[in-house]
Amino acid sequence: MEKWQKEFWDMIETVADEVESFFLEMTEMVDSFFELTEEITEQVQNTITTELEQYLQELADPIMGVYWELEDVIIDDVDLGFPYSVEPCSEKNPACIGCRHYHGQVYSGNLLVCGMHPYGWEDENCPDWEQEEL
Template sequence: MEDWSKGFFEVMENAVSDAEHFFNDVSDEFAEMLDVLAKISEEFTEQVQNNLIAEVDGYFNEFDGYFNEFIEPIIDICLEFDPQFDEIDLSLVTYVEPSPTQQAACQGCRNYHGQVYGGNLLVCAMHPTGVESESCQDWEADSDVNF
């Protein structure tokens, strides 16, 4: 009878050992699968950031350009009728191009920022409200603009 119980316990130990190996293998495979999914997720996120966000940003910039092209003639017409209308309502515009009448010294400068924040135009970091003269000592040529 002793042989029977000894054999039974050996079979049980082997079954437990096999089950433990099986679950360890499944756990290892699952961990590898999660690593692969994490890498795929990172690659997907990188692709979205590199392609989709840049494309959407391009569309927004294009829309901003069209919007400014639409608004500028209206402002010019208003200036013709009312010479006192030289202050643009900056709450409508998100970017202001330097022109011969506004920020003339900033035309073609790489430091020009031209973004509107809370209705206030930030010209550049060195001269937040712009320069009074027709030239700027901090002017640097913008490599994107051909003059």
């Protein structure tokens, strides 16, 4: 082989090696760039999530406090106008526990205990008490 041919093939091999080296370095740079962007994205996402949760918590606490206060006011002070049931217990209307005449509905804030004793019996021995039918 002549000298110029050998030099030509050496030059082609050198160019091929340099191109391969260039692309390997570019691949490493692209990989590094993607790793960096993934880390930055994760940090930004974590930061935004944390700050958003904190902001929503700070916003929600006063609102929930007002809500619970209003719920207490509504339940305690406002009559919704709908009848609802009240079960007899040992503290209130103990004579009515298990009685078939017990009505136990609240109308406009007034409890109707039964037809014979609308406000209930004062002690535990009601003269009109009858076993509730099952």
